[in-house]
Amino acid sequence: MQESTGKLLPVYGAELFAQTQTYAPVSNIAPPANYVLGPGDEVQLQVWGAIDLAAKLVVDSKGQITIPKVGAVTVAGISVGKLEPTLKAHVNKVFTNIELSASVARLRSIQVYVVGQAQRPGTYTLSSLSTLVNALFASGGPSANGSMRAIQLKRGGQLVATIDLYDFIAKGDKLNDPSLQPGDVIVIPPAGARVAITGAYDQAAIYEIKPDRNSVGDLLALGGGVPTLASPQKALLERIDPSAKSAPRQVQEIALSQTGLQQLLRDGDVLTLLPISPAFGNAVTLQGSVAQPLRHAWTSGMKVADLIPEPEALISRDYYQRKNAFVQLQEEAEDANSDGKAGDALSGQVKAVRNTKEKLKLKEESNRAEGAAILDSFSEGKRQINWDYAVIERLNKDTLSTQLIPFNLGKAVLQRDAEHNLPLQPGDVVSIFNQTDLRLPTDRQSRLVRIEGEVAAPGVYQAKPGETLRQLIKRVGGLTPQAYVFGTEFTRESVRKQQQKNLDQVIAKLEASMSSQSSAQLANLGADRAAQAATLLEAQKQSQQQQLARLKTMRSNGRVALELSPTQNNLMALPDIPVEDGDRIVMPSTPGFVAAFGAVNNENVFVYKPGRTVDDVLRIAGVTEDGELDQAFVLRADGTVVARKDRSGWFSGSFDSLALMPGDTVVVPQKVDRETKWTFITRVVKDWTQILANLGLGIAAINTL
Template sequence: MLGCASVVNAQFGNPSTFSNAGQVGAEAPVRNLPSTANGAASAPNQVRGVALPSRQARSNEPPVASESALTLPETGGAAWKEEPPSQFQKFAQESTGTLLPIFGSQLFEFPQSYAPDAGLAAPANYVLGPGDEVQVQIWGAIDESASFVLDREGRIFIPKVGSLSLAGVTSVNLESALKGHLSKVFTNFGLSASLGKLRSVQVYVVGQARRPGTYSVSSLSTLVNVLFASGGPSANGSMRSIELRRAGRVVTKLDLYDFIAKGDKSADMAVLPGDVVFIPPATRRVAIAGAYDQKAVYELKDATTTIGDVLALGGGASPVANFRKALLERVFADKTPPRQVVDIALDAKGLAQVLVPGDILTLLPVSGAFSNAVTLQGVVAEPLRYSWFDGMRVSDLIPDRDALITQEYYRRMNGLTRIPSDTDTKGAGSREEKRGFDERVRNKNEQINWDYAVIERLSRADLSVSLIPFNLAKAVVGRDPQHNLVLQPGDVLTIVSQKDIALPQEKQTRLVRLEGEVAAPGVYEALPGETLPQLIKRIGGLTPQAYLFGTEFSRESVRLRQQENLRSLVRRLEGELQSKVQTSPAANGQDAATLALVAQQQQAQLKSQIDRLKALKSNGRLALELDTAAQSLAGLPNLPLEDGDRVLVPSMPGFISAFGAVYNENAMIYKPGKTVGDVVRAAGTTEDAESSGAFVLRADGSVVSRRDSNRIFGGGFESLAVMPGDTLVVPAKLDRESVYAFTVRSLKELTQIFANLGIGAAAIKTLRN
């Protein structure tokens, strides 16, 4: 039981591991250093990341370093659990607000990276000892090829030769030593010798180690290898005075900072069986925080360590640190209160200042202020910070109009003519081609507000920020001294566009797209206050095939309102669906399970229908409410045009449509004088048709319903003349609560809203399917 307790203690890094080493039945836990030559294969005698003593180590044979050395636990395992911070780390955290790591501790998170490679050849000065394997080939007077392991006395036995002592022989002298022995017995022979598997050595790690204990490591291991195998110093352990003790005396003292920060491994030494690695507690610690890349807790080597010495460990002070001022917090045991702050400069004198244990040095960042710079931003070619000079004016910062052409403009222009690559089948300009011509023109370069630009200036007197507006055209083009203002250091000059601040109508650019049956379809810039009839007249009027009543007029502002109406409708339908699910009455005589199944199916169908409605997108069509007899431009409303308007004048279609609760859902040939009643009779209403809810979607985007006519069926609504492109919708009765009927029932009460959604008859067909 004592042996088991020792293993458990070693697993969690308990220094009391060695208290059982000399007791009967107790064995000190042995950890094997991983071998990078054979990966990180776990051994069967490993318990939760800690290696038990191997069978070979417990036998009478000397330990041998196997090719599959036992592995250490990966980071994040139980043995690699984050250590609690030291008292000084907590002290520094209270001052800086940050838990600073211990400098160099992160290297010990991956100990396998620093394990010796057991597959490499032994160095020339390697000294053979018990457990090492020697591979010998002899030819000539004697023929022998075998491997021999040095016994505890360091001897091997070669048949026909006898026992040979190789203990203390270096690897470079191995062949000559063997030849010397064999020449006493044989002549005229040749010999070749090399080292095979190397022995393991047991060393002890004590003191403030992260995982103290007994470690079985390769005979090629050094002090550094053992330190990494043990996880390095703990949060309270020293990194600057680690001792390797052998036979009661210190054979080397290692400063890990020299290895970590400088790559100096001169104090490292190979370990031998029985060596003790002692990690003393760290007593001289300081903290570096603020504008420093290696913010951490550092350990002072001695009483002469300066600020410059510590900063050099992390690469020196950052160029973005304020070299004129840093804060040094120091504890004075003989003063009340004991803590004080001292301002120092990071000059030669400041860097030479000696640090004392408990110091916290905070490097301040350099100020963001510029002493000789002004900033240009907004719709400009190069939004940058520019060097200021005495007497500098706006025209010096913006010398001509070219300085206001953005890089985005040239990027778009160049993208249209770029030669496509082999992998780009659509060409580099395809992304531009997918967009409308008018949109590309509009976005080539944002329209600048020539009447307004502004300078943002900070007052050093009261630290208030003031805005100084000026006329950009008069400053840059006219060089008017009243507007070509003198700049001061720190000024921020902003050039705005009409997207930032809306311009008056007469100064706005309004691009209107005209398509279809007009004399010259294209994208035109509308004049200030110009109406739709005026623009069409200006470009040559309509063609003889123009169907004025079917004109589609789309506007972006209308599209946004329609989309919001659509979202409101969806929310209403969702609420109605929820209410329907909660209050649905049970039918008499029907099985409860069947009713539940039907309710679930209906709920799923209704939800699917609402999802379809969510996917609909309004197109911004505005119902012009035209006279059905209008055939000239005089019939169009005098509607002032806006930027982004789209007008499509179609040719006259030769059909009308009907769908819903009708037998013949199809397009019908239009004939002059045809009425709604004619369409109803031609389409044929079904038994569940609800004629009182019928309505007509007119070609001009308006909606006419029977409820609006205030007449009985067979009167005014049925006698309503239909126009080419009109669509008749006949909903189903409410007692057939289908998906379509439910949707139409909800839409019937919102006929006028639906008319303003701009989604047309095709959307209703989509909802119905």
């Protein structure tokens, strides 16, 4: 069968016997009234009146029980329903004026034999209430080669019954399930003729057929009849023809009609039910950025505007779900103080004040987070419908090729232009796109720019086609008098992605360098210093790994250094660069400090004074002995970096005389010949300019690394 179907089909009904003795009866249940007593049964007897007696009496091998003061009474062969009258009649022969109650306390066990093609043939001890099916469960049922349709029960060498398990498996019919008696033999013969049913059929399996029940309809009835999802017009019947020596396998087609269901099956047949076609005869599919991506019923003369009658049909459900998420009601937690002791009154008031402050703080943070989320949600505007392009996908049934028929969605739906309001055919698939699916020309792209700080109207604005940074700020009202143009923070998403890529490459370089460096240092040491150096290198390696871990947590900020003039503090100082979607501009107010960091005695901020130079700040902060003045640099408020080595020429002016601006930071790195908390990284990266600009880490990198 596997060679014919390509599948390992199960034997029908085999899974029923996967769990041993699932349906085996127990021996301590009340038997039915027609149960016949025999040796081994235990009778519970109670007598009251002239005498009082309570006893459990076991039926002996002679079929008798012995009642005290009465004698032996034969009960074998008596049904449970006649037990009490029989015992009462015998007790009344000795005592008068008595009442009696008798029941079966425990059932006897019987021994039966399961032989033939069983999973576990052998001798089984079962309850006297057991039937043939119970014995089959105990033995694991028929084996893969055993029959399920001709199981025999033999008693005293005579055939008592033959059962068909398919009646029990498919219909739950146990009318022909005989009760067992001691010494019964259950014979499972080899399986008879078998056929396989596969394809669009839930009960795909290997079936055993009987001479009088071997039609296609008989077998399909075991699984509920002809499936709805199977094609009634055609099924394939593979049959072995022994007379055809060269190609004994033959295929014939049958219909699952009344005539086809009467088709008789033979040993080795394989019946394959074919599924119905998944095609819809009168459906048009609408997909993409729409409210209901579904199959819609096609009607004669149907056009695009009939499929999309209103623009609201193009608003996706997740749009409203995202917006609704910001207005969900949140229940306020109520203060409760169940402790009414006078001594705790003051403590309770203090706790209440503290709790109130904490709640107000959490509420403030929550409001800020909600505000940020709402602003971020404006970016969903980029998912606007692409009104200029939509497409109909159509299958040419003559050539079986797919055709793409583009049309202008806006003209078809909004203007009902006959040229674009195309007629539809059954099976068409109409795809609607948004502005993120296909890149549009610049003048049609939705560009959202976020402006914050010292501008007339901070907010999120949709930039006009070709609009520049300077033009956008002017359009929203310009700068406030407190604006500090030199400290403008301009971040761009495309720059952030490139900076993050650079950062990932540096991290990979650092990991490779750390591994090779440790191996080289150990190899260059002599044997007398190897042990001591190994300990030092291990501690150094752990420190480097911690630095790497911190570096991996950092994320590039995407800041673009605008290279602004420090002396010009107006809108014209900003570069006239076009803005892009996702740009963020923060216009700070003028800070009143400059800072010093690194190998200085006083890492602090200092009051800004006009004319204060790098030399002035270094003199105030004090450079430590391990400070590397030749590598000193200034991180300017506009994001640029000015290094000492860049101002060593005759005409550029000295680095020490560089006039600082508010917000500038002077950094003195430590010497790289000592392993400090950040020299490992600078030794590989070589230049802080790369860390601060190319990697987009900013001043946070200095504090963290």
